Amino acid sequence: MEMINAEIFTLTYGSMVRQLIADHEDVEEVNAQLDKMGFSIGQRLIDEYLAKSKTQRCSDFRETADRIAKVGFKMFLNTTATVANWNAEGTECSLILEDNPLTDFVELPEQLGALKYSNLLCGVIRGALEMVNMDVECAFVRDVLRGDDVYEIRLKLLSSSTEAYPFKDDD
Amino acid sequence: MGKNRECAESCIDYLALALVHHYRTQGQGPSLQAALDAVGERTGRQLAERYARDRPPLLDQLEAVKFVCKEFWGEVFRKAVDNLRTNHRGTFVLRDTQFRWLVRLAQNQMPAQVGQPLPAPLSKADLAADFLVLPCALVRGALAQLGWDVAVTADATSLPQVDFTLVIRQQPQR
Numbered sequence: 001m002e003m004i005n006a007e008i009f010t011l012t013y014g015s016m017v018r019q020l021i022a023d024h025e026d027v028e029e030v031n032a033q034l035d036k037m038g039f040s041i042g043q044r045l046i047d048e049y050l051a052k053s054k055t056q057r058c059s060d061f062r063e064t065a066d067r068i069a070k071v072g073f074k075m076f077l078n079t080t081a082t083v084a085n086w087n088a089e090g091t092e093c094s095l096i097l098e099d100n101p102l103t104d105f106v107e108l109p110e111q112l113g114a115l116k117y118s119n120l121l122c123g124v125i126r127g128a129l130e131m132v133n134m135d136v137e138c139a140f141v142r143d144v145l146r147g148d149d150v151y152e153i154r155l156k157l158l159s160s161s162t163e164a165y166p167f168k169d170d171d
Numbered sequence: 172m173g174k175n176r177e178c179a180e181s182c183i184d185y186l187a188l189a190l191v192h193h194y195r196t197q198g199q200g201p202s203l204q205a206a207l208d209a210v211g212e213r214t215g216r217q218l219a220e221r222y223a224r225d226r227p228p229l230l231d232q233l234e235a236v237k238f239v240c241k242e243f244w245g246e247v248f249r250k251a252v253d254n255l256r257t258n259h260r261g262t263f264v265l266r267d268t269q270f271r272w273l274v275r276l277a278q279n280q281m282p283a284q285v286g287q288p289l290p291a292p293l294s295k296a297d298l299a300a301d302f303l304v305l306p307c308a309l310v311r312g313a314l315a316q317l318g319w320d321v322a323v324t325a326d327a328t329s330l331p332q333v334d335f336t337l338v339i340r341q342q343p344q345r
Contacts, residue, residue: 078176
């Protein structure tokens with residue numbers, strides 16, 4: 001991967017969030033737009049991930065979550081997440097980020113308490129997984145900008161159809 | 172705080188693409204031009220503030236433009252400007268023969284959203300025009316931060332070469 005100084009990305013993202021806040025009166029709508037933009041990014045980013053990560057096909061959702069945390073976050077944002085809090089069925093887990101490059105230089109004013117500043121990330125994960133036929137729910141449940149000690153993204157597998165996975169084993 | 176942090180170069184491509192896509196398809200709110208002007212100008216100011224923090228003010232036109240051609244361009248667009256021309260009356264033309272943001276972006280388009288029809292294909296010129304709003308605004312913001320009021324336009328008729336024309340409207344107050 002070609003790497004750059006993250007400043008330009010972080011600051012452009014911040015400026016974009018400010019613009020979305022100016023565009024929409026309702027903070028919930030900003031959260032929704034960030035998720036939507038992330039979703040279309042994820043749909044494209046999965047190609048680069050599959051082409052460059054040189055990883056094998058995931059055998060189950062546990063492995064998928066692990067790849068997102070250890071390979072995906074590393075490749076694109078140069079940070080890693082921890083996978084935790086699995087449910088008994090292995091369909092729900094949390095990605096815990098202690099370090100989130102999107103929020104460098106950011107402090108939220110009190111009136112933006114409902115803003116999910118990094119919500120783009122949830123959209124990216126959803127969009128990327130959709131392209132490999134996994135339907136997931138993805139949401140921030142803890143956020144350092146809102147006073148928590150870590151960032152926590154809750155990931156829930158709704159359905160997957162491995163038969164339709166777009167790659168044959170002999171590819 | 173995040174000073175030497177790195178991320179993938181494609182992150183900024185995805186973000187720029189998502190921004191253009193968002194404001195192109197948005198039925199209400201500000202135009203693409205207005206929104207990306209504002210986003211880019213703010214970012215350009217913040218970046219120039221960081222890059223120029225430890226240097227004396229750039230009170231000479233040519234010095235300010237050279238700073239943009241070398242340091243700013245190198246950081247943001249990943250290479251220096253290839254050629255700089257001026258009429259010595261406040262107009263500068265910066266030529267980048269391989270403008271990196273368009274080299275990568277113009278080859279790719281957003282996939283269709285599931286359940287929606289494919290968008291009509293866009294001509295190269297239209298595509299470039301929308302994608303040049305953000306870079307122009309970044310450059311304008313950087314110079315504004317240095318105290319220079321400059322109009323920035325870009326010509327991408329011979330992609331991947333892009334010519335940026337800077338017209339200086341007002342000198343910094345000494």
